[in-house]
Amino acid sequence: MKLYTTLVFVIVAFVVLPINAQDNSIEWTTIENVEDSLSRKRKKTILYFYTDWCVYCKKMEQSAFKDLQVIEKLKKDYYTIKLNAETADTIQIGNDQFINKNLKKSRNPTHELAELLGSRKDKPFVAPVIVLFDEQFNVIKRSFEYLSPKELYQWIQ
Template sequence: MQAQRTEIAWIGFEDLEDSLKVKAKPVVLYFYTDWCVYCKKMDKNAFRDPEVISTVNQDFYAVKMNAESTEPVDFEGQTFINEQAKVQRNGVHQIPQMLATREDKPISFPVVMVLDKNFRVEKRSFEYLTSEKMRLLIKG
């Protein structure tokens, strides 16, 4: 019997690409920033909830990314960068821009997304999620 993990097994986009080649599975994406108070609150609450941890680790690949990262990310044969960081403070990386931008509003954090095993967006949340709301978001 495997011991119960006490935290989510977060991976990066490069690891996700390798993992998806081995086994197709739905994905939970979490975009945060260092200055986001609600992101920190979710890290302490929703992402520490034993049921959330168990479900995410068992049923999903979990990707956590600082949306303001200046590190290049290689994914699906492309390199994604943070172009905005060259010209503005708190510039947002290309990956969250592509996946988490809404037509009518600027990007805001935290962003939690659920993608199916074919990497299509199923659910998106642009607000603080309590443990209960997070459990509902990741439910099948």
């Protein structure tokens, strides 16, 4: 009987708990996948630009993007894109292609798309940047700073 109880506990620990843990994370996707998804079902979209060296990006990923309220709201009402602002990838949106023109010119080369969507007049791109799009993929608003879980939740309302 003891062996049976132990076996049941082990099965629950290794099967059920990881399944529940997966439900508590944001399902990040790509711009190309969102384009396809928008053709089937219209939803707002969040585009989160980060860099590998950005301390505030890491802090947001460990707090705001792990908050259960934020996760539930994003899963329900948004497509979510996470994009490294220094990626070397060519990104296709409709008929337009975006590249990282600064790839071999700069130590921290910012991708053309990040500069286009994540910069302000007379200010360089600085991560983290979050861009909110409506159902037709038009920019509604942008955030250029760290957002706490509470601030991010209010921002996506």
